[in-house]
Amino acid sequence: MQIEEYREKLLEISKRHWKKAPGAKYIHKWDMYMLEKQFCVDNMNFDGVNSVLEIGCGMGMLAYLIKEQKGISDIELTDVDEFFDHTDKGGLYKDCCDVLGLKRFVMYVNMNEPMKLDRQYDMIVATRTVFDRECLEPGTIFNYEYWLDDCFKYCKRVFVKTNFAGGGKSFPDYLRPYLWWPTGPNGESLGKPRRGWYIRVDKEQWENR
């Protein structure tokens, strides 16, 4: 499906939903959010990747780009359960993901709890999925070590765009070798929506740290 057709479909779906439904902003600010997802796709390593799990997929726009541009059809999506019905609260996310025809299931990342996935993927990705801050008591530092150990039971590569765009002081030291803060040609920080802290790590690097 070409991008214009995809956009048109999402626009049509959004007209059936409350204008403030979760996800509506992605359609209103299409260019900005597409740029964010495109930047992620452009900076993921797809070598040897034929299957992807996206955690907290929201509207599914990242998965759309991976499917279309990388030719990967084995993509599975997760989200929290409130986004699986057709009410105003969750329907826009659900209907927009349905367009992709991908398996989508409920899964929560809870700190220090296993994800209990039932298969292997080549890569696990997440963009601003908020399990590592907004879902926690203020001041709690997410246990990335536990979560990455858990991810690597199921995959060989992890890519995360975190929701952190500040100094990054709260990240634990063990994570620093795998943190990335993208910069422009002259070392300058990029503006929104590319600005932010990313985690990019392969299983081998993690296990040999």
Ligand SMILES: C[S@@+](CC[C@H](N)C(=O)[O-])C[C@H]1O[C@@H](n2cnc3c(N)ncnc32)[C@H](O)[C@@H]1O
């Ligand atoms: C800010 S939205 C980002 C959506 C999408 N990844 C994107 O970049 O456009 C946060 C997403 O994280 C999901 N989420 C929230 N808490 C979660 C948790 N504990 N585990 C997994 N996903 C969660 C939400 O349902 C939502 O889809």
